[in-house]
Amino acid sequence: MSKTVYRTCPTTGLRIDLSAQALIKANAVAAVVFLAIGGLFGLSVALTRWPAVHLLPADWFYLALTAHGLDVLLLWIIFFEIAVLYFASAILLNSRIAAPRWAWAAFALMLGGGLVTNVAVLQGQSSVMFTSYPPLMAAQHFYLGLILFAVGALIGCFVFFGTLVIARDEKTYQGSIPLVTFGALTAAIIAVFTLASGAIILIPTWLWSIGLVSNIDPLMYKLVWWAMGHSSQQINVSAHVAIWYAIAAMLFGAKPLSEKISRTAFLLYILFLQLASAHHLLVEPGLSSEWKVFNTSYAMYLAVLGSMIHGLSVPGAMEAAQRARGFNNGVFQWLRKAPWGNPAFSGMFLSLVMFGFLGGISGVVMGTEQINIMMHNTLYVPGHFHGTVVAGTTLAFMAMSYLLIPLVFQREVAFPSLAKWQPYLFGLGVAGLSLFMMGAGTLGVARRHWDITFTSAPFDFNYPPTAYLLMGLNGMAAIAAALGGLMFIVIVVKSVFFGKPVRDRITLAAPSGQPISAAVASYGSAGTLRIPGTLVLVGVFFTAFVLYYFVNWKYLSEVWPMR
Amino acid sequence: MAITSPSTRLWWNEPAHRSELIWIALAFVWGLVMFFMMIYWHATGAQNLANETYRTTPNAYYAKVERNVADWQVRELNGLPVIKPPAGADVYLLGRMWLWYPVLELERGQTYRLHLSSLDLQHGFSLQPININVQVHPGYDHVLTVTPDRSGEYTIVCNEFCGLGHHTMLGKIFVVDR
């Protein structure tokens, strides 16, 4: 094996393995490319669902929707996650990366697989949605591409584990791994389960598409497929929570309020988060209510407990750090004086708030066994997950990119004044997408549906007029989100390929001028810590959560009795 | 910092702040409330999805649907039979590309055993405007025991993608007063 070459980061003093750096770059760039492609498909889908615009013909709509789901949900997110895994292991642990050749092979498999599946979709014979529920059958190479992609990503996870082992053996760190790396470890563990489930179900399905297997049971498929489909969302959650902690640390020098509690919250994720795959099977035949209730609740909501812990400790850590710097007036001075013009901060904070209020609450409510009857496969579902995976994960990844560009790509962020506004525009658009789709869903509007006017159906039917209004607003929100996404792409491409090199030490920190390395040395000795602002925030969150939860039980009680 | 190793070696022994502990206790209790709410609703609520499911085949299921139509057809609507089953009956409804078959006429306040299955792909039974949504699988016969409690015209939209005609797949259920 060739010798590892390092550079020393002028800002952090960390020793950076150049092959790790190259791998992070490659995976992040691939991620952004697929975000661009997938985002364009998303816009075209939203404009088609805007009744007054109705952009695409039906066959193109279903094709575009399939491509949108694949490109953003699998390719953008998982490529970026692999970049995060390498960053949180090799870079943060000050270590060389394990088996760089394997990591490149993983990258090649993922890229090849992603392209093959995209080609399959664009050829038109695989408009089966990214869920590809049998007996609906796609072209053979649709499944083959996904399998290659999953295997590649799985190898990437093992490179991460290998790097942890190397760093420990070579003693590149003292004691325990950093909390952010622990969050990445959580993501990687969930990813192993996810990708293995994906391979287990997609391989027989591929053989079925070739004709070597005669039948795929649709229920069995759905059970195992969602072990991948939903757990991959739990990779996202773990990864973006790790990123929240990372950005809080990099911008404020924030230290976790309690290592013990934050790590235990991640442990709850490792143990229970993946059970929520059952969210997608709540109105399926053949599974008992015992199975549904236990799994959909992540074993008595223990993983929700984990998220609520992070929901307090991330803003709490920032508040404590800001207060330690002297922003001590009133309840919210620490927040008012936060660097709102720094896209890494604004993106991260919007991600935190919107993930909690839009994605988190709606997810738990919709994941309630009986309440799901009113929401399954309506637009409420995409409304919910645009709150989680777009407002939460995607925005957090964008925010992180604004730090990776100077630190890993060693370039200045191009168009700084554009970058300042980018998270706000994207966040606003996505909040709209999420809320308007949820609204339409409560009115019954179906997801994955080309024509809510039902012009060529055998019967007449109209959704309530408000639904049309909401779909129009949704289209406008989509335009805002797409513009925000485009701004991000333009900024990243310009910075990465044509940006001004960064040679010296840079300042990441908040406007108070204290640079990152002057980390708040210590606080949080249990007696002195004060975080009143955070307590107000979580109090508002909790109230909204409880109210919304019981309102939905009230709605449910008005539905036809059934048992 | 969160991006560096914990500064205290024995971080597990560091005391946690009271406000964090209170929040954890609150969140934990809230989780229990939500968990037991589902169980409570099974015991006392009126809207719970049935667990009654049987394995079947498209042919066997279709034969039952046809028997329903032969026994209970009362009229036709847009070329589809309308059946009016007696209260308490086993009513077989099928989804196929791109049709819900047959049209049902039910009486308000009566209880029916409504069977759902598909002859081909998965479909989504989405009853509007009350918004009841149930997934329909080929090869499985899912039995819901329903009691329509308001009269009117209800539409079954398909809300699972089932091929190019998916958005034309509508069915009807009429609920009439006794």
Add this chain to the structure above:
Amino acid sequence: MSEIEPAPDQEPLRIPFMQRVLDNHFLLLFLGVVVPTVLYIIWGILELVQIPVAP
């Protein structure tokens, strides 16, 4: 694995049990794969294969 080098004049540190668990990455990997495999996948499959044939 989470043994921390003691300073020369100190007793070896006794690392609390939970800290040891959280530092044991491969134990966590094992748990994170086994728990959902048993509770979600295996339990689910057992229910699906027991669905009776329609009368």
